[in-house]
Amino acid sequence: MTLLGWAQIALVLACVLLAAVPIGRFIARVAAGERTFLHPILAPVERGIYALAGIDPMRGQDWRQYALAMLAFSAAGFASLYGLLRLQGMLPLNPQGFAGMPPYLAFNTAVSFVTNTNWQAYSGEVAASYLSQMAGLTVHNFVSAATGIALALALSRAFAAGKVSQLGNFWADLTRVTLYVLLPLSVVVGFAFVALGMPQTLGAYVEASTLEGAQQVIALGPVAFQVAIKHLGTNGGGFFGVNALHPFEGANALTTSLQIWCHQVISFALCVTFGAMVGNRRQGWVLLSVMLGFVIAATAAIYAAEAAGNPLHLAAGVDAALGNMEGKDVRFGQALVALFTATTTGASCGAVNAMFDSFTPLGGMVPLFLIQMGEVLPGGVGSGLYGMLIFVLLAVFVAGLMVGRTPEFLGKKVQAREVKLAMLAVLVLPATILGFAAISMVLPAALSSLANQGPHGLTEMLYAYTSAAGNNGSAFGGLTADTPWLDTTLGIAMLLGRFAFVVPVMAIAGSLAAKVKVPEGTGTFPTHTPLFAGLLAGVILILGGLQFLPSLALGPLAEHFVMLAAKTF
Amino acid sequence: MNTLLRPAITMVVALTAVTGLTMPLAMTGVAQLVFPKQADGSLIERDGKIVGSSLIGQAFTSERYFHSRPSATTEADPDNEGKTRAAPYNAAASAASQQGPTSESLLASVRERVEANGPAPMPADAATASGSGLDPHISPANAVRQIARVAAARGLPAERVQAAVAANTEGRELGLLGEPRVNVLRLNLALDALR
Numbered sequence: 001m002t003l004l005g006w007a008q009i010a011l012v013l014a015c016v017l018l019a020a021v022p023i024g025r026f027i028a029r030v031a032a033g034e035r036t037f038l039h040p041i042l043a044p045v046e047r048g049i050y051a052l053a054g055i056d057p058m059r060g061q062d063w064r065q066y067a068l069a070m071l072a073f074s075a076a077g078f079a080s081l082y083g084l085l086r087l088q089g090m091l092p093l094n095p096q097g098f099a100g101m102p103p104y105l106a107f108n109t110a111v112s113f114v115t116n117t118n119w120q121a122y123s124g125e126v127a128a129s130y131l132s133q134m135a136g137l138t139v140h141n142f143v144s145a146a147t148g149i150a151l152a153l154a155l156s157r158a159f160a161a162g163k164v165s166q167l168g169n170f171w172a173d174l175t176r177v178t179l180y181v182l183l184p185l186s187v188v189v190g191f192a193f194v195a196l197g198m199p200q201t202l203g204a205y206v207e208a209s210t211l212e213g214a215q216q217v218i219a220l221g222p223v224a225f226q227v228a229i230k231h232l233g234t235n236g237g238g239f240f241g242v243n244a245l246h247p248f249e250g251a252n253a254l255t256t257s258l259q260i261w262c263h264q265v266i267s268f269a270l271c272v273t274f275g276a277m278v279g280n281r282r283q284g285w286v287l288l289s290v291m292l293g294f295v296i297a298a299t300a301a302i303y304a305a306e307a308a309g310n311p312l313h314l315a316a317g318v319d320a321a322l323g324n325m326e327g328k329d330v331r332f333g334q335a336l337v338a339l340f341t342a343t344t345t346g347a348s349c350g351a352v353n354a355m356f357d358s359f360t361p362l363g364g365m366v367p368l369f370l371i372q373m374g375e376v377l378p379g380g381v382g383s384g385l386y387g388m389l390i391f392v393l394l395a396v397f398v399a400g401l402m403v404g405r406t407p408e409f410l411g412k413k414v415q416a417r418e419v420k421l422a423m424l425a426v427l428v429l430p431a432t433i434l435g436f437a438a439i440s441m442v443l444p445a446a447l448s449s450l451a452n453q454g455p456h457g458l459t460e461m462l463y464a465y466t467s468a469a470g471n472n473g474s475a476f477g478g479l480t481a482d483t484p485w486l487d488t489t490l491g492i493a494m495l496l497g498r499f500a501f502v503v504p505v506m507a508i509a510g511s512l513a514a515k516v517k518v519p520e521g522t523g524t525f526p527t528h529t530p531l532f533a534g535l536l537a538g539v540i541l542i543l544g545g546l547q548f549l550p551s552l553a554l555g556p557l558a559e560h561f562v563m564l565a566a567k568t569f
Numbered sequence: 570m571n572t573l574l575r576p577a578i579t580m581v582v583a584l585t586a587v588t589g590l591t592m593p594l595a596m597t598g599v600a601q602l603v604f605p606k607q608a609d610g611s612l613i614e615r616d617g618k619i620v621g622s623s624l625i626g627q628a629f630t631s632e633r634y635f636h637s638r639p640s641a642t643t644e645a646d647p648d649n650e651g652k653t654r655a656a657p658y659n660a661a662a663s664a665a666s667q668q669g670p671t672s673e674s675l676l677a678s679v680r681e682r683v684e685a686n687g688p689a690p691m692p693a694d695a696a697t698a699s700g701s702g703l704d705p706h707i708s709p710a711n712a713v714r715q716i717a718r719v720a721a722a723r724g725l726p727a728e729r730v731q732a733a734v735a736a737n738t739e740g741r742e743l744g745l746l747g748e749p750r751v752n753v754l755r756l757n758l759a760l761d762a763l764r
Contacts, residue, residue, distance in 0.1 A: 053579035072577040135589035142588040200600040200608045208619045217661040225596045242663040245700045247624040253747025317689025318696045326697035330706040333748040355665040355700045456669035478667030568673040
């Protein structure tokens, strides 16, 4: 680790925090349906969409109607994306003539993009036509992100007022977030990416004659716009197989820094939005500071592990100055790789600018653990905030048990129903991850997908289900993921991670919204203090993380000690 | 049911039209006008022929050229259906080795590279495969170690080759972000242009 490296990390994080405040306040205004500077251009589009769909944006929905609308929209999105991927061979904008995706792969990919996971069992430049990338995958980058934000707004409204039954209108939230927040940011960032070297063309792949006379086919495409929303919406599905590590997707350190900014800024901004919506700005800052603390700690751990290098390789005569370089490109440096890795896994993005499979054991354990802690650090856009609020409810419940008072948060009493639903949501992740990973570790059909032997193989399998259930989408890339077993079970894990989590969350929102707001009294446990931030961090570590410790001991931790003993597989 | 199905289907269609067709096509048009070079992949031409992209690395084996990092990309094997074979710097199918830190075969490859290009210690980027398989850069330390070989093969004084390396070394972005590095394709093009 160097001071220069930490200066890079500090600069990028400072830019994130500076922008999070105005963007967060802007989202609060959009959520309230207020007029913004973008309305002169975009309001006609918004009204047109409502008219076509036959929606009255002013009509509120209770939690069931809101959740049903979200599920219906996701189902329709899945069906259209599945159809597009299967039929891409017969559709236009397919200069390389790719065939339609086979059924298992199309199912896995469609689920993946609809759930904001963006797990990729295919490699973009060898399997997806330009039309699929644009009118299929890019669209779901937008709307799955907007869906997450809409759900977070609905839950925030439940805390904002007393005795209400309505949480807003899903269709209006979805449309407004897409049009006024995600679209304008993507256009600005997309042009910046092109200026920095990212292609944006519909032309076919180019054939070059190299200096040594060989032929090199160079994959191209409409990359920049898709990559902009891929990061802003914490989606993470790359245009190319190696994601943000491909020189066209991450041309230099400036591109990679801007990508880190993009996949952090909205998740942090939503804390500010939450503070504004519930009329308690300090509460928003407490949530934000817990998230930020984990991001910095995780970055330090990855940076230390990767910059030190692989002891086996150092002993074989490799210089230590650059750190562990297997699976990394030269241009980013270990500091930005560490920050990118911590933020992409903490934020449920899943883009990568280095290959986790070749990280040192401890360096690779950190991203795995960040996802296992529930994707709330800061989590995906929207999903991070609603996930964090579930942990907040559990934290006030734990505090209530300790001091013997009825727990409350922002004036809403937290009672048995909410805590039961919160635990139901929190248990989805370990049940899905550990259940599927355990079955796969004894199935020959699944084991043949592993690329590495020994404890590293276990980590590959564990990571796959963790990434799917956490709706992250990053991978220990060695795993051959496009098999019927993995395509199907990972698809199910993604569905459970998204919908089995969010339905209880919406039920909590409905039940909280109906409660009166109790004025703060002398017995109220304050939730906007550093003490509460510490308690919340502890609850995330213990309730979110501890259940995975045994599996981590068998995977990355075991591999670390085996490596120190100079054993290879 | 109609209150749910109609908006769901209409919204998917309408938002596809906006975010999946109108905007990306408009972006493509404007990008092609404003940043034509970058939008088409930063291609490099020599004598009217495309020789590559300044962002995409190439495989070099001749003694006269600086060598890129090891690459783990593959291509379909024409002799063996369903299998792949090694094809370094295949820019139509980016890929990494995906070998873990305790991989026996990775350690063997690293040892082999150190032996072939000694003496130790060897710069890490020269001993390991890049993540994209298309890394256009090598570290300055890696380039310095290749100067003597390239100068001898070309019959050039080492100082001239060294000057070419210096001219093609890129610094950190904004003087702060990333790592200093040498663009191998640009460097080799500059050497070919030397008289």
